[in-house]
């Protein structure tokens with residue numbers, strides 16, 4: 591797969607104040623709030639899905655989720671998105687980390703949440719692919735804004751090797 595979408599600038603550490611900083615695209619670039627679900631099985635495997643055709647970074651692997659709609663909380667958006675995309679009803683949502691990523695197509699604030707319980711069989715309702723993964727992740731390419739999550743898992747799990755394969759690497 592070509593990697594023409596360009597590399598985003600990742601703000602580290604994630605700062606809420608960054609949302610109003612001057613960036614490419616203008617000083618008042620709106621921030622898109624995104625709820626992201628990190629589904630974790632009892633064996634520690636986590637669910638990655640591929641971005642559908644027609645979206646920015648189509649084919650890249652990410653955690654399921656999507657943009658908040660007006661008036662929605664992160665938790666509400668996550669319940670809705672995971673039902674829409676995967677056909678499941680999720681249980682408790684555990685907020686994990688928040689990360690800002692400045693993509694060419696959007697400045698996004700990613701609200702990563704862990705989810706340990708859900709009901710229903712997984713259905714790929716947007717014709718995505720899915721993979722239950724452990725470290726190191728076998729699928730590629732991984733969406734830039736998703737890579738930090740793999741590093742958080744590595745830190746939690748004492749995993750010291752590369753978390754994933756970089757596009758173009760042999």
Ligand SMILES: Nc1nc2c([nH]c(=O)n2[C@H]2C[C@H](O)[C@@H](COP(=O)(O)OP(=O)(O)OP(=O)(O)O)O2)c(=O)[nH]1
Pocket residue numbers: 624625626645646652653654655656657658691693696698700733734735736
């Ligand atoms: N779902 C998800 N989005 C991520 C991750 N990492 C990351 O940078 N993003 C970015 C990519 C997109 O710019 C944004 C999510 O927007 P989206 O277009 O997928 O959301 P959506 O499903 O509501 O899309 P739409 O149909 O309304 O356009 O967050 C991740 O792990 N999961």
